[in-house]
Amino acid sequence: MKTTVTLGSIALCGTAILTGQFNAVALEGSSGEGLVAGADVIVGDLVGISKYGAVTVGGVPVMAYAIGTTSCNVGTAQLQWFASPDNRHPFIPQNMFRYKNGRLEQIGMGWGKHGFTALQGTVCGSCSASSTGNYLGIGCSDPYSSSLNGSQSGLGTRMEVNAATGVFPGTPNVGMPSAPATIGRRIQVKGSDLDPAQNAGAIYLAEGHYIAQDDAAAGNDNNNASWRQFTVGSLTSGSYTLAFTSTTQRQNAAIFAWKAFDSDVKIANVDVPNDGRFHVGYRVTDNGNGTWRYEYAIHNMSSHRSGRSFSVPVPAGVTITGAGFKDVDYHSGDSFDPTDWSISTSGGAVTWNGGTFATSANGNALRFATMYNFWFTADRPPVAVNASLGLFRPGAAGDPSAMAVGIQGPSAPPVVIVGDLNGDGIVNGADAGLLLANWGGSGVGDLNGSGTVDGADLGVLLSNWS
Ligand SMILES: [Ca+2]
Ligand SMILES: [Ca+2]
Numbered sequence: 258m259k260t261t262v263t264l265g266s267i268a269l270c271g272t273a274i275l276t277g278q279f280n281a282v283a284l285e286g287s288s289g290e291g292l293v294a295g296a297d298v299i300v301g302d303l304v305g306i307s308k309y310g311a312v313t314v315g316g317v318p319v320m321a322y323a324i325g326t327t328s329c330n331v332g333t334a335q336l337q338w339f340a341s342p343d344n345r346h347p348f349i350p351q352n353m354f355r356y357k358n359g360r361l362e363q364i365g366m367g368w369g370k371h372g373f374t375a376l377q378g379t380v381c382g383s384c385s386a387s388s389t390g391n392y393l394g395i396g397c398s399d400p401y402s403s404s405l406n407g408s409q410s411g412l413g414t415r416m417e418v419n420a421a422t423g424v425f426p427g428t429p430n431v432g433m434p435s436a437p438a439t440i441g442r443r444i445q446v447k448g449s450d451l452d453p454a455q456n457a458g459a460i461y462l463a464e465g466h467y468i469a470q471d472d473a474a475a476g477n478d479n480n481n482a483s484w485r486q487f488t489v490g491s492l493t494s495g496s497y498t499l500a501f502t503s504t505t506q507r508q509n510a511a512i513f514a515w516k517a518f519d520s521d522v523k524i525a526n527v528d529v530p531n532d533g534r535f536h537v538g539y540r541v542t543d544n545g546n547g548t549w550r551y552e553y554a555i556h557n558m559s560s561h562r563s564g565r566s567f568s569v570p571v572p573a574g575v576t577i578t579g580a581g582f583k584d585v586d587y588h589s590g591d592s593f594d595p596t597d598w599s600i601s602t603s604g605g606a607v608t609w610n611g612g613t614f615a616t617s618a619n620g621n622a623l624r625f626a627t628m629y630n631f632w633f634t635a636d637r638p639p640v641a642v643n644a645s646l647g648l649f650r651p652g653a654a655g656d657p658s659a660m661a662v663g664i665q666g667p668s669a670p671p672v673v674i675v676g677d678l679n680g681d682g683i684v685n686g687a688d689a690g691l692l693l694a695n696w697g698g699s700g701v702g703d704l705n706g707s708g709t710v711d712g713a714d715l716g717v718l719l720s721n722w723s
């Protein structure tokens with residue numbers, strides 16, 4: 258079911274922000290949008306995980322991996338696949354995630370493989386082969402092994418890629434440092450995030466994502482990522498052996514694994530006008546002790562403008578505790594700021610802020626093919642709210658600076674009427690009766706908190722008579 262909601266403007270921290278249009282879509286397990294005319298690349302399969310040992314960075318062992326990706330062209334036109342220095346080929350970022358204690362976190366990212374030469378396989382069905390490796394034929398598949406995707410010389414920085422248009426320089430990595438030994442440019446994961454002794458019950462998954470300009474131009478770039486579960490094996494030669502299990506979940510970004518593991522997770526699409534798509538996932542859990550855990554994850558599928566803030570409204574009287582944030586750090590010369598987003602619980606909202614583009618173009622924005630986590634505990638149950646996802650890069654004239662996102666946040670506390678001792682919303686004789694029945698006692702009817710129910714309390718009650 259798809260629901261389109263149009264909002265005018267919302268108020269955030271006293272500032273009116275034009276939100277334009279957004280689509281809040283309740284998805285049933287697929288981020289794909291179906292066949293649209295034109296080239297349409299997807300990840301048809303994730304096959305094989307290569308490992309490359311570990312390097313201690315800042316006192317922490319960081320392990321390096323690459324995943325094999327087989328792409329398919331499920332579109333109606335051949336997909337361009339010209340090798341560098343031509344830029345008409347896919348860029349293929351790779352990621353790893355962990356689901357643990359109800360939270361799906363991105364635990365690693367790699368640079369992107371620059372595609373060259375399409376083979377014409379049949380992983381996704383019948384193939385109408387291209388006569389040249391410069392195109393992936395209609396219905397055809399192309400395999401990149403994990404060792405090929407882990408070859409450092411073939412990996413490109415994410416910094417120069419526009420995921421909304423699929424455009425990047427034909428000659429990648431100009432001005433970038435050479436790849437650091439062993440772990441450079443590959444998917445980097447902290448050993449502690451994989452260690453079985455520290456991650457009992459965790460489920461792991463990897464994600465492959467293809468970005469290509471003809472696919473994007475056709476509007477077929479919402480289905481470009483797929484995920485697959487993997488298991489963590491023994492620690493040998495400095496890193497854990499990882500192995501894929503189960504089957505590839507085609508046309509599903511890794512955030513959809515959260516929903517696959519927990520059917521109470523909801524995921525909304527946020528389509529930024531003239532830009533790309535975010536997925537906003539949320540899950541509210543009743544802790545059973547008068548508090549609720551609010552868990553959010555935002556995945557940038559294809560927004561070049563990127564995210565810079567996230568704000569969930571909090572009504573007066575709601576107590577927020579334990580607000581947190583989790584990002585994933587760039588590496589190997591990608592000079593994006595790793596500083597965690599700040600957290601504010603004042604001003605009628607919980608707001609996470611990563612800084613503005615004006616302050617630094619390399620600030621810690623939520624860029625394409627990454628997912629950040631946001632969470633807090635509140636003493637109120639959930640209700641539908643409009644959160645706000647602030648955008649990092651400026652848009653064109655008329656483009657929104659933030660997107661409203663229809664999710665769940667804490668509800669307002671009930672209004673307490675002084676003197677309404679039986680809680681029926683009015684102060685009348687029934688309440689006076691309760692007060693008189695406890696005359697001289699303590700507790701019920703002690704409206705001024707003096708410790709005794711007496712005439713002063715009756716006066717308070719009468720002054721609030723409905
Ligand atoms: Ca596609
Ligand atoms: Ca960080």
Ligand SMILES: [Ca+2]
Binds near residue numbers: 679
């Ligand atoms: Ca009453």
Ligand SMILES: [Ca+2]
Binds near residue numbers: 703704705709711713
């Ligand atoms: Ca009293």
